[in-house]
Amino acid sequence: MHMYRHIVDGRKLDLPIGKVVCVGRNYAAHARELNNPVPTAPVLFIKPSTSLSPMADPITIPSVHGECHFETEMSLLIGSTLKNCDLKEAQNAILGVGLSLDLTLRELQQELKEKGLPWEKAKAFDGACPTSDFISIGQCGDLQTQQIMLNQNGEVRQNGSTSDMLMPIVDLLVYISQFFTLLPGDIVLTGTPAGVGPLQGGDRLALSLSDLLHFKTEVYTS
Numbered sequence: 130m131h132m133y134r135h136i137v138d139g140r141k142l143d144l145p146i147g148k149v150v151c152v153g154r155n156y157a158a159h160a161r162e163l164n165n166p167v168p169t170a171p172v173l174f175i176k177p178s179t180s181l182s183p184m185a186d187p188i189t190i191p192s193v194h195g196e197c198h199f200e201t202e203m204s205l206l207i208g209s210t211l212k213n214c215d216l217k218e219a220q221n222a223i224l225g226v227g228l229s230l231d232l233t234l235r236e237l238q239q240e241l242k243e244k245g246l247p248w249e250k251a252k253a254f255d256g257a258c259p260t261s262d263f264i265s266i267g268q269c270g271d272l273q274t275q276q277i278m279l280n281q282n283g284e285v286r287q288n289g290s291t292s293d294m295l296m297p298i299v300d301l302l303v304y305i306s307q308f309f310t311l312l313p314g315d316i317v318l319t320g321t322p323a324g325v326g327p328l329q330g331g332d333r334l335a336l337s338l339s340d341l342l343h344f345k346t347e348v349y350t351s
């Protein structure tokens with residue numbers, strides 16, 4: 130296994146590997162598929178830097194905690210500090226755009242939710258955030274009209290558009306910065322479209338963000 134490094138346009142960046150701030154239920158159709166209410170304010174949680182692994186490596190999922198679900202998400206690499214920021218500062222802080230998997234031990238998460246306990250064991254474990262190389266923001270076009278796709282063993286499982294986000298990306302960064310200061314080298318995951326499901330050892334995955342990013346990987350169990 131390789132150490133995760135931030136890579137933008139093929140270049141390794143000398144930026145710290147920071148925290149990963151994630152938003153739950155940012156697509157109404159995904160909230161509904163898990164029988165969750167569509168939230169009135171974003172549901173935020175954090176994965177630590179130890180959850181990051183390079184998307185180019187095979188994905189290793191835990192074998193002992195029940196189903197591990199894929200959630201395919203557009204991710205943002207943050208290039209400057211954001212604290213109580215405005216929309217313009219948020220826009221200017223986005224250094225790169227990539228794809229991440231918000232791996233989730235769904236049965237464990239359900240158990241924790243039912244007991245009113247925090248989700249960390251289900252979402253913040255080692256390797257729970259495979260993340261791709263980024264492309265620089267200038268090459269991306271409109272962030273809110275991108276297609277997110279995941280294909281599992283030849284079947285399309287997720288095919289969503291960032292136009293369906295409940296809170297658009299720049300507003301989301303403003304909201305996050307009211308709670309958590311974002312630092313250069315932090316990553317933000319912007320939520321998953323519908324179609325999440327379990328991974329199995331031996332799965333072959335293909336992920337894409339519009340015509341901008343394409344990745345293939347495979348899944349092993351630990």
Ligand code: ZN
Nearest residue numbers: 200231320321
């Ligand atoms: Zn997610």
